[in-house]
Amino acid sequence: xxxxxxxxxxxxxxxxxxxxxxxxxxxxxxxxxxxxxxxxxxxxxxxxxxxxxxxxxxxxxxxxxxxxxxxxxxxxxxxxxxxxxxxxxxxxxxxxxxxxxxxxxxxxxxxxxxxxxxxxxxxxxxxxxxxxxxxxxxxxxxxxxxxxxxxxxxxxxxxxxxxxxxxxxxxxxxxxxxxxxxxxxxxxxxxxxxxxxxxxxxxxxxxxxxxxxxxxxxxxxxxxxxxxxxxxxxxxxxxxxxxxxxxxxxxxxxxxxxxxxxxxxxxxxxxxxxxxxxxxxxxxxxxxxxxxxxxxx
Numbered sequence: 369x370x371x372x373x374x375x376x377x378x379x380x381x382x383x384x385x386x387x388x389x390x391x392x393x394x395x396x397x398x399x400x401x402x403x404x405x406x407x408x409x410x411x412x413x414x415x416x417x418x419x420x421x422x423x424x425x426x427x428x429x430x431x432x433x434x435x436x437x438x439x440x441x442x443x444x445x446x447x448x449x450x451x452x453x454x455x456x457x458x459x460x461x462x463x464x465x466x467x468x469x470x471x472x473x474x475x476x477x478x479x480x481x482x483x484x485x486x487x488x489x490x491x492x493x494x495x496x497x498x499x500x501x502x503x504x505x506x507x508x509x510x511x512x513x514x515x516x517x518x519x520x521x522x523x524x525x526x527x528x529x530x531x532x533x534x535x536x537x538x539x540x541x542x543x544x545x546x547x548x549x550x551x552x553x554x555x556x557x558x559x560x561x562x563x564x565x566x567x568x569x570x571x572x573x574x575x576x577x578x579x580x581x582x583x584x585x586x587x588x589x590x591x592x593x594x595x596x597x598x599x600x601x602x603x604x605x606x607x608x609x610x611x612x613x614x615x616x617x618x619x620x621x622x623x624x625x626x627x628x629x630x631x632x633x634x635x636x637x638x639x640x641x642x643x644x645x646x647x648x649x650x651x652x653x654x655x656x657x658x659x660x661x662x663x664x665x
Contacts, residue, residue: 379523381531387440390486391534394428396518401437401474401644423466428483429491429542430459433511434465435567437475441467445498451475454506454564456544460491460498478515482537490538497544505547507564514540561586562600565593569609573616575636579605617643622660 376398401407402403407420423442434455441457442448443465450468451457453475459465461483469475490496495503505511518536521529547560565582577585582605583593597605614636620631632643647655 369481374649376519376523378519379521380532380533381525386530387484389484389531389534391482391484391537392483393480393518393522393530393533393537394481395430395481396515396522396533396622398476398478398515398519400476401469401601403472403474405474407468417498420468423464425462425464426459427461428481429461429487430457430479430481431537431544432457432459433478433515435476435478435507435512436571437469437473439467439469439475441465441502443498443501446557447503449502451502452504454504454508456503456505456511458491458496458498458501458503460501463498465501478512479539480515480518480533480540482534484534490541493545495548496541503544503548505544506542506560507567508547508560509566510539510543511547512567514543558596559600561588561593562597564603565597566601567609569605569612573612573636574634576609576613579609610646610650617647618651618658618662621655622662631655 380393380395382392382394391481392418400406433459434451434453436453438453439451440448441451443459444463457467465470469477514536518533521536565586568582568585569578579594580590583590592612594605597608601608603611617631617635620626620634624631626634628644629640632640635644637643644654647653648660651658654660
């Protein structure tokens with residue numbers, strides 16, 4: 369999975385043939401709002417920008433996914449209510465709405481905006497309706513991956529990107545529908561818990577959280593967590609953490625000018641020797657050898 373910048377924002381160009389696809393994507397992005405930070409954090413075009421005191425009205429659909437923190441939401445059809453991490457917010461064209469993160473906690477949000485005849489048909493379902501604008505799905509690795517792939521495609525601006533991102537919109541809607549409908553099943557609970565744990569691990573690569581502490585945060589026993597994590601992912605929680613660390617290390621070795629020692633410190637290692645030993649064990653070569661062979665020219 370790619371590592372995003374602290375904030376990513378993209379508004380997509382729409383060609384004359386794109387509308388015929390049934391869905392066109394207008395914007396996609398991600399931002400992390402720290403505690404006591406101003407919101408929104410980035411500058412948006414006039415038709416998108418809004419102040420939390422006033423709210424706004426869009427001429428498109430949007431899917432917002434809150435992955436950290438909490439806040440509030442209200443709309444023309446939904447009274448003001450609290451929003452927790454793991455919630456998808458549905459925004460409808462022509463519908464006044466307002467939302468903002470909690471000042472003391474902040475939040476992280478992904479979003480994607482779209483419009484089109486096919487989208488309008490999907491939003492006539494009993495699930496995707498204005499009165500049901502908040503859908504709690506929990507923390508989902510699959511949902512986050514789709515948003516990140518859409519951001520990557522949008523930043524590339526290659527021919528056909530609009531169609532691929534529109535396909536991601538359908539995938540997102542299908543996954544959201546599936547998760548809401550199955551959230552009370554035992555299988556859904558297990559996958560949701562493991563998905564939330566994986567997201568927590570990714571967000572704490574530089575200071576890995578103990579597996580026991582992650583299980584406690586998820587509200588489950590350590591043995592249950594370890595067993596079900598391996599059943600869902602195929603590997604143990606500790607091995608998954610190591611893979612995340614090594615993946616980030618490889619990225620820094622190839623794309624940055626940081627020294628080996630700086631990378632080791634950034635990833636939470638006590639010394640360079642420990643980092644190099646783990647890297648060689650996982651990759652079969654030293655960090656320096658990997659850098660020399662894969663450095664971007």
